[in-house]
Amino acid sequence: MPNLRIALAQTDPRVGDIAHNTDEVIRWSRQAVAAGARLVAFPEMALTGYPVEDLALRTSFVEASRAALVETAERLAAEGLGEVPVVLGYLGRKPETSSPQNCAAVLYRGEVALRFAKHFLPNYGVFDEYRYFVPGHQLPVLRVDGVDVALAICEDIWQEGGRVRATGEAGAGLLLVVNGSPYEQGKNDGRLELVRRRAAEAGCTLAYLNMVGGQDELVFDGDTLVVTKDGELLARGPKFEEALLVMDLELPAADRQDPDGTVYSDGLRLVRLDLGTAPVEQSEPAPAQDFPRLDDEAEIYAALVTGTRAYVRKNGFKSVLIGLSGGIDSALVAAIACDAIGAENVYCVSMPSRYSSQHSKDDAAELAHRTGLNFRTVSIAPMFDAYMESLGLTGLAEENLQSRLRGTLLMAISNQEGHIVLAPGNKSELAVGYSTLYGDSVGAFGPIKDVYKTLIFRLAKWRNELAEQRGETPPIPENTILKPPSAELRPDQVDSDSLPDYDLLDSVLDLYIEHDLGREAIVAKGFDPAVVDRVGRLVDTAEYKRRQYPPGPKISQKGFGRDRRLPITNGWRRG
Numbered sequence: 001m002p003n004l005r006i007a008l009a010q011t012d013p014r015v016g017d018i019a020h021n022t023d024e025v026i027r028w029s030r031q032a033v034a035a036g037a038r039l040v041a042f043p044e045m046a047l048t049g050y051p052v053e054d055l056a057l058r059t060s061f062v063e064a065s066r067a068a069l070v071e072t073a074e075r076l077a078a079e080g081l082g083e084v085p086v087v088l089g090y091l092g093r094k095p096e097t098s099s100p101q102n103c104a105a106v107l108y109r110g111e112v113a114l115r116f117a118k119h120f121l122p123n124y125g126v127f128d129e130y131r132y133f134v135p136g137h138q139l140p141v142l143r144v145d146g147v148d149v150a151l152a153i154c155e156d157i158w159q160e161g162g163r164v165r166a167t168g169e170a171g172a173g174l175l176l177v178v179n180g181s182p183y184e185q186g187k188n189d190g191r192l193e194l195v196r197r198r199a200a201e202a203g204c205t206l207a208y209l210n211m212v213g214g215q216d217e218l219v220f221d222g223d224t225l226v227v228t229k230d231g232e233l234l235a236r237g238p239k240f241e242e243a244l245l246v247m248d249l250e251l252p253a254a255d256r257q258d259p260d261g262t263v264y265s266d267g268l269r270l271v272r273l274d275l276g277t278a279p280v281e282q283s284e285p286a287p288a289q290d291f292p293r294l295d296d297e298a299e300i301y302a303a304l305v306t307g308t309r310a311y312v313r314k315n316g317f318k319s320v321l322i323g324l325s326g327g328i329d330s331a332l333v334a335a336i337a338c339d340a341i342g343a344e345n346v347y348c349v350s351m352p353s354r355y356s357s358q359h360s361k362d363d364a365a366e367l368a369h370r371t372g373l374n375f376r377t378v379s380i381a382p383m384f385d386a387y388m389e390s391l392g393l394t395g396l397a398e399e400n401l402q403s404r405l406r407g408t409l410l411m412a413i414s415n416q417e418g419h420i421v422l423a424p425g426n427k428s429e430l431a432v433g434y435s436t437l438y439g440d441s442v443g444a445f446g447p448i449k450d451v452y453k454t455l456i457f458r459l460a461k462w463r464n465e466l467a468e469q470r471g472e473t474p475p476i477p478e479n480t481i482l483k484p485p486s487a488e489l490r491p492d493q494v495d496s497d498s499l500p501d502y503d504l505l506d507s508v509l510d511l512y513i514e515h516d517l518g519r520e521a522i523v524a525k526g527f528d529p530a531v532v533d534r535v536g537r538l539v540d541t542a543e544y545k546r547r548q549y550p551p552g553p554k555i556s557q558k559g560f561g562r563d564r565r566l567p568i569t570n571g572w573r574r575g
């Protein structure tokens, strides 16, 4: 069996920054070739970043992507890297109609030697690729060093048949799939299972390459996989980190001569690129690479850190600003921010009012002390008194005023000092509208907006335990984790005055939001009908608040935003 050394570049492209992405392709290809790779691959649309959304509809952007593809091929050759084929995802167009396509190409000897477009387009959850792309109908097969390598793009393996079945029919020795597959809790186990099943169906080894990094609300976790047709896991990339996976694969020698244009299942037509190269004897085997697996909390926390870092950095900011109340939400956001961009770039403000307890002020200062982030105190009392004198507010209006004064203060400091404001709202609050519009909901990015309150507590404890294991100071004060959550907008207020306990609330929200169950189905699971009705009503009438909330990293199967699109003006009240 010929040995094929492949290099899978698990990279972090930047959407729209084609020049940067091109430089990265050259840089990683240089490393791959130096490591003896005979085939190098990059993720889905690595040249443009992914997803590009309506940029796909701009002719200038499509043409820039296509031109950069040609230029990348030329630059690779000019650098002496042209003898190794590079598989690279880009934004292309259908030649006959100019419709945009989600494409990949093989670059070889200074030229774009083969182009193809994604066959199955995802159009659910966060994806709406039928808005942008038309599908491709080819089965691309690259013959390199005597091995037939079939190529596919992400969704191509998530649906039955298509390129997976055609790969089997064409008798390829390897199926290489380039991906832009966003993170969701538990998705990696599902992916491994899927990749195993598809490798068996294709009847060959499957190399699954995914990108890393963050793009607005999406986080890409890498977790590149190589699996044999018998389901043996040969290699697995790290989570959330860039890496070059170089490995030697023993693959069957190509023995098929199906002519170009052969039509397989689903009407997929063979397009063959035969490089005419012979297997290469490697002097040393590729060194084994082993990356640690992450447990549930570690994985979710890493996703939040990755998403926050990507948003802040890719939007050109150096520092963030957070209102630090001494409560668990802003504490976790501060810990995430410190891990994402370093405590020296995290600025926090304590903004006490007459209702702020001493422990809240102390807990906020204690967190600052433990982490070393930048901390100051600005009392909202004088501004509050001025408003009250002018307007004489009471009840909810008085409560919300405090939150809004804090929001205005944060925005003022942001404008003055150039930090980007992080909003500390969690998914439970967002679900029931338990936040003040233009108050604690101000901010540019919400690191924990897709995290239920019960999970916030788990993550805070996990982060502190991690610090202990590493011999470091746990960032979050014990008291912040132990005390009952309170907005402190009136004397002795606690969240449980107006909301069910978070364990109960999150259980109902999980069924209503994540599982889309209706009222009767939730009640049938043993929940109090009055609680179910109340929670359902709160969720349904808070859509307007969610639409005005900043973006934040998606970690669940149903993040508020593209995963769950409901009308704001909505008369349907039966769950």
Ligand SMILES: Nc1ncnc2c1ncn2[C@@H]1O[C@H](COP(=O)(O)OP(=O)(O)OC[C@H]2O[C@@H]([n+]3cccc(C(=O)O)c3)[C@H](O)[C@@H]2O)[C@@H](O)[C@H]1O
Pocket (backbone or CB within 6 Å): 396, 399, 400, 403, 429, 433, 434, 435, 436, 437, 438, 439, 440, 486, 487, 495, 498, 544, 568
């Ligand atoms: N469908 C709709 N489309 C657009 N706007 C709509 C609307 N329905 C109401 N509105 C408007 O929304 C405004 C009311 O919303 P808003 O001003 O936010 O006020 P509201 O939702 O009435 O009150 C805020 C709630 O959040 C709780 N809270 C506040 C702060 C922090 C925390 C915490 O612990 O984290 C909790 C607070 O206890 C209270 O229950 C009004 O101006 C109303 O006219």
Ligand SMILES: Nc1ncnc2c1ncn2[C@@H]1O[C@H](COP(=O)(O)OP(=O)(O)OP(=O)(O)O)[C@@H](O)[C@H]1O
Pocket (backbone or CB within 6 Å): 322, 323, 324, 325, 326, 327, 328, 329, 330, 331, 349, 350, 351, 352, 353, 356, 360, 406, 424, 425, 429, 440, 485, 486, 487, 488
């Ligand atoms: N005294 C305060 N100083 C600074 N920021 C505050 C203060 N009180 C509230 N905030 C800001 O408003 C957000 C909402 O806080 P609130 O105390 O109302 O409820 P919460 O959702 O339980 O949040 P937390 O757990 O962070 O306290 C906080 O996360 C924080 O960013």
Ligand SMILES: NC(=O)CC[C@H](N)C(=O)O
Pocket (backbone or CB within 6 Å): 044, 122, 127, 153, 154, 155, 156, 158, 179, 180, 181, 182
């Ligand atoms: N980019 C894609 O085609 C992604 C779709 C696929 N179902 C995934 O989440 O991995």
